[in-house]
Amino acid sequence: MSIQKLIVMSTALILLSCAAAAQDNTPEQSKTVIQHVPLTSTSPVSGKEMYTAYCAVCHGTDGKGGGPAAGALKTPPADLTLLSKNNGGKYPALKVTSAIRGTADLPAHGSKEMPVWGELFWGMSHGHEGQVQQRVSNLTKYIETLQAK
Numbered sequence: 001m002s003i004q005k006l007i008v009m010s011t012a013l014i015l016l017s018c019a020a021a022a023q024d025n026t027p028e029q030s031k032t033v034i035q036h037v038p039l040t041s042t043s044p045v046s047g048k049e050m051y052t053a054y055c056a057v058c059h060g061t062d063g064k065g066g067g068p069a070a071g072a073l074k075t076p077p078a079d080l081t082l083l084s085k086n087n088g089g090k091y092p093a094l095k096v097t098s099a100i101r102g103t104a105d106l107p108a109h110g111s112k113e114m115p116v117w118g119e120l121f122w123g124m125s126h127g128h129e130g131q132v133q134q135r136v137s138n139l140t141k142y143i144e145t146l147q148a149k
Helices: 003-025 047-059 093-101 117-124 129-145
Strands: none
Touching: 047 129, 093 117, 093 129, 117 129
16 A cells, blocks of 8 residues: 555544544534545645645634634644744744644644644655655744734
8 A cells, every 4th residue: 555545544534533523522503524535745845835735624724723624623723823922922933843743742733633744744755854844844934924913
């Protein structure tokens, strides 16, 4: 089985788990339906393209945590626009990088609800660490542009 197929299957299972968890814990009329789509490879040079493809579904296009899948999650997505404010006015690039790579100790990251993007980027990059680093770095830089002024 190719790495790409494995990544797509893993992502589908994660999203299916989210949908199942949402169905178990919400009233019938307020269920959020998560649409399952295959993981697509984006350009490693565009932080905005990666954010839109991989993060906005939960964190919202504005980064405030109101993406279309947010209602189906047990742990609400973080408001990414407040990262600097909550860190004494300094953007915590290393913390963001760790969260993306899956090495940070965050409640939602790495759970059934939050994919570990570092592992998924590794698969998309066919094991080329330089491309993984480029993806993580550019995504981290893009999230910095979302910070509240």
